[in-house]
Structure formats: C-alpha cells, structure tokens
Amino acid sequence: MAEQSAGRGPAIICAGLAKTFGSGPAAVEAVAPLELTFGAGELTALVGPSGCGKSTVLRMVAGLEAPSAGAVTLDGAAPADLQGAGELAMAFQDASLLPWRSVRGNVALALKLARRPVDLAAVDAMIARVGLAGFEGARPAELSGGMRQRAAIARCLVTQPRVLLLDEPFGAVDELTRARLNADLPALWRAQGTTALLVTHSVREAVALADRIIVFSSRPAQVVADLPVPDAVSPDTADGRALMAQVTEALSQGWDDDAAAGRHAAQ
Numbered sequence: 001m002a003e004q005s006a007g008r009g010p011a012i013i014c015a016g017l018a019k020t021f022g023s024g025p026a027a028v029e030a031v032a033p034l035e036l037t038f039g040a041g042e043l044t045a046l047v048g049p050s051g052c053g054k055s056t057v058l059r060m061v062a063g064l065e066a067p068s069a070g071a072v073t074l075d076g077a078a079p080a081d082l083q084g085a086g087e088l089a090m091a092f093q094d095a096s097l098l099p100w101r102s103v104r105g106n107v108a109l110a111l112k113l114a115r116r117p118v119d120l121a122a123v124d125a126m127i128a129r130v131g132l133a134g135f136e137g138a139r140p141a142e143l144s145g146g147m148r149q150r151a152a153i154a155r156c157l158v159t160q161p162r163v164l165l166l167d168e169p170f171g172a173v174d175e176l177t178r179a180r181l182n183a184d185l186p187a188l189w190r191a192q193g194t195t196a197l198l199v200t201h202s203v204r205e206a207v208a209l210a211d212r213i214i215v216f217s218s219r220p221a222q223v224v225a226d227l228p229v230p231d232a233v234s235p236d237t238a239d240g241r242a243l244m245a246q247v248t249e250a251l252s253q254g255w256d257d258d259a260a261a262g263r264h265a266a267q
C-alpha cells in the first residue's frame with residue numbers, strides 16, 4: 001500500500017480531565033479529574049463497569065464532547081486539529097455506516113471528509129485487508145454484523161489515522177468473528193505506529209491486544225489499576241492468565257456496590 005502515513009501517533013495527555021453532565025441536583029459526574037498519559041504508538045485498553053465514563057473519556061479525546069474541566073492534548077494539539085485533518089478516527093459498537101452507501105462508498109467517504117484524494121484502489125485494498133473483498137458494492141443491510149464492523153474498521157483505517165479510538169468496536173460480533181478480527185486487524189494499525197485507545201468489556205481481549213490496561217472504577221471514572229502488558233504475554237500463557245486475574249480483581253475492587261444497586265433500582 002502507498003506510504004502516505006503522516007507518521008507515528010502522538011502521546012495523548014489528559015490533564016485534570018473531567019466531565020459533569022447537567023447541573024444542580026440532577027448533575028451526573030461521569031469523569032472525575034483524570035491525570036493520564038497514553039503513550040505514543042501504544043494501544044491502551046480501557047476497562048471498567050458499565051456507565052463508569054469510558055465512552056465519555058473517548059469522546060473527549062476525539063473532541064466530540066467538551067470537558068467540564070481540564071483538557072486533552074495530542075502532542076500539544078487539540079483534538080479538533082487532528083479531527084479536521086483526518087488524523088483521528090473513531091469506531092463505535094454500532095458500526096454507524098451510512099445505509100444508502102455501499103461498503104466502498106462508506107470507506108471512500110472517510111477520505112472525502114478528510115479532504116484527501118479518493119483513491120479507489122487504496123479503498124478496495126483496505127476493504128480486502130479487513131476480509132471484505134467481493135463485497136465492495138454491498139449495502140450495509142446486506143452484510144452480517146461482523147462484516148459491518150469490519151467495514152467500519154476499514155473506514156477508520158483508510159485515512160491512516162495517527163490516533164484510533166475504538167469504543168467496544170467488536171461488541172456486537174460473535175466470539176468467533178471477534179477472535180478473527182482480533183487476530184487480523186491490529187497488524188494494520190501497529191505497523192503505522194498509531195496511538196490507539198480500546199474500550200472493551202473483554203479482559204481477554206484487553207490482554208490479547210493492549211500494551212497497557214487501565215481499569216476504571218464505577219462512575220465517576222477514576223483509575224484503580226494501571227497495568228503494563230509485556231510483549232510476550234498473551235491470554236494463553238501463565239503470565240497472561242495471572243494478568244487477566246489481576247484485571248478482574250481490580251474491576252471488582254473498583255465496583256461500587258451502592259452505586260450499582262442504585263443504578264439497578266433506577267432502571
């Protein structure tokens with residue numbers, strides 16, 4: 001593939017980053033002031049209880065949500081600067097493809113939005129790399145959930161972003177497809193030195209993919225564990241199993257039973 005990469009991903013610094021939704025008695029503190037640096041070119045997994053503020057953190061890093069306090073900087077730049085240049089891409093759980101456009105049309109759109117030349121050969125090459133060769137002309141409704149996720153990932157990667165934000169991207173996919181995606185896709189962004197954040201519910205996925213795992217507490221999100229994942233560690237090694245146990249333990253420590261009970265009662 002043509003090397004038009006803008007280069008290695010930036011370090012991402014969250015300084016006093018906080019978010020409260022609403023005000024007064026109804027205010028929801030989603031993220032308490034966070035001090036976190038995500039390493040350049042690293043993949044950091046974020047795990048934590050449902051509703052603890054993970055997506056809010058990602059949306060602030062993407063520049064889609066304004067912080068209530070503090071700031072996110074990417075090698076000193078604001079999220080909007082990278083977003084505008086097509087250097088930052090985000091994928092959500094619901095693949096959010098445009099239903100009236102083909103796979104090729106959806107992937108090409110990312111280049112258009114980034115004001116890059118639309119090179120259809122590069123678009124098709126990326127579609128092939130996520131395993132969708134032959135489906136370039138298909139509309140999202142004609143694809144399975146796993147295929148839609150892969151199309152969304154192709155759309156993210158086609159601009160060769162320096163920052164990749166994945167919010168439970170494989171959440172809607174069956175275990176087998178998920179395992180295949182996990183085996184195939186990371187090579188696509190690792191080679192480019194992309195800085196990536198991955199929100200996942202799967203401790204196994206975090207250990208398999210990440211260089212580092214951050215465990216958040218119940219809302220408001222605060223760091224309860226910050227664990228490096230050495231290169232040689234995978235979920236099927238003894239070290240990997242020990243690490244998975246450590247993450248699971250940190251998750252249960254950070255779980256606020258009262259808050260969980262309250263949330264449950266409110267549903």
Ligand SMILES: Nc1ncnc2c1ncn2[C@@H]1O[C@H](COP(=O)(O)OP(=O)(O)O)[C@@H](O)[C@H]1O
Pocket residue numbers: 021022028029030048049050051052053054055056057219
């Ligand atoms: N736009 C919003 N308006 C009001 N509350 C929100 C909004 N987005 C998220 N929240 C609340 O903030 C908290 C954290 O949400 P979120 O970041 O989506 O959690 P997670 O991704 O960890 O499940 C939740 O209580 C959620 O209801």
Ligand SMILES: [Mg+2]
Pocket residue numbers: 054055056167
């Ligand atoms: Mg979320």
